[in-house]
Amino acid sequence: MKSASRFLMLRAVPLAAFVLGPSLAGAHPHIFAEARLEVKIAPDGTVERLAHVWRFDELFSSSVVMEFDKNGDLKLDEQELETIATTINKSIAEYKYFQTVEADGKPVKMAPPDDLAATFTDNRLLVVFTSKPAEPLKLAPGHKVSFGVYDPTFYTAIDYMQDADLVVQGLPKGCKTSVVRPDPDEALAQNQSTLTEAFFNDPAGTDMSKIFATRLEIKCDA
Structure with a gap:
């Protein structure tokens, strides 16, 4: 199957092959994308929007x-x-558009985007x-929100x-930002009690894989 279809159809690869060592090295990212995220905060401190760019x-x-050049x-x-764009939108909707947004460690439900678009620049999608x-x-003072992206199937990095x-x-005044890049070994050790066999063997991936994802954190003074 062509790599384009493989991403767009999101046939999963177990994450275990990446985190458990060379014997399972067959499961690793096949597609790579450089991301940019811009979080817009309204004057009243409300998160107004997240703008994503994946290259x-x-x-x-x-x-x-090769696959979509029909003419x-x-x-x-x-x-x-x-x-x-339509194909990607439909394919990643069930994966929450690869977004991870949390408030004080609890998932924040995101509305589906209505403007997902695809283009080419310098021969890159x-x-x-x-x-x-x-x-x-x-x-809010004394609270923390975080934002990031990850592919729960680990097919796309x-x-x-x-x-x-x-x-x-x-x-807002009194709030600070930081970028957190988890160390894989530390992330596994810190979450060992919550990791289950299903996490390592579910081919569709699980939300637990977000523990490895780079994230932007915003903390506001109490």
């Missing part, structure tokens, strides 16, 4: 062109790009979309190459 590797981007002109026209919390999420790729606009 995919050249090999995968080339496979997308054979070696480029993607507007209609073909719309087809890609760009996927862009915005999202917002389904219910108002307000920064989406990460922020630099801390500067995580941006906050409108940060």
Whole structure:
């Protein structure tokens, strides 16, 4: 199966092969994307929106062109790009658009994006979309919110190459941001009691894989 279809259809690969060592090395990311996240905070401290940009590797981007270039002109026209965007939107919806948003450690439900688009820049596929919390999420003193992305199937490695790729606009006075990049060994040790056999063997992936994801945290003074 072509790599483009493999991403778009999201046939899962067990995460165990990555975290349990060389004997299971067959399961590892096959697609790589550089991410950028911009969190917009409204004047009243409410999280207004999250703007995502994913820039995919050249090999995968080339496979997308080969697969979706229906007229054979070696480029993607507007209609073909719309087809890609629609396919991706449908495919990752069940995975919460690879987003992880938490308030004081509890998941925050996000409204589905209505503007997901695909384009090509410098021969690399760009996927862009915005999202917002389904219910108002307000920064408050003494509380913490975090934002990030991850693929629970571990087929796609989406990460922020630099801390500067995580941006906050409108940060309220008294709030501070930090970028957390979990160490895999430490993450496993700290969560050993909650990891189950299903976590390592469920081919569809689980939310527990987010413990490895880079995240942006916002903490406000009490």
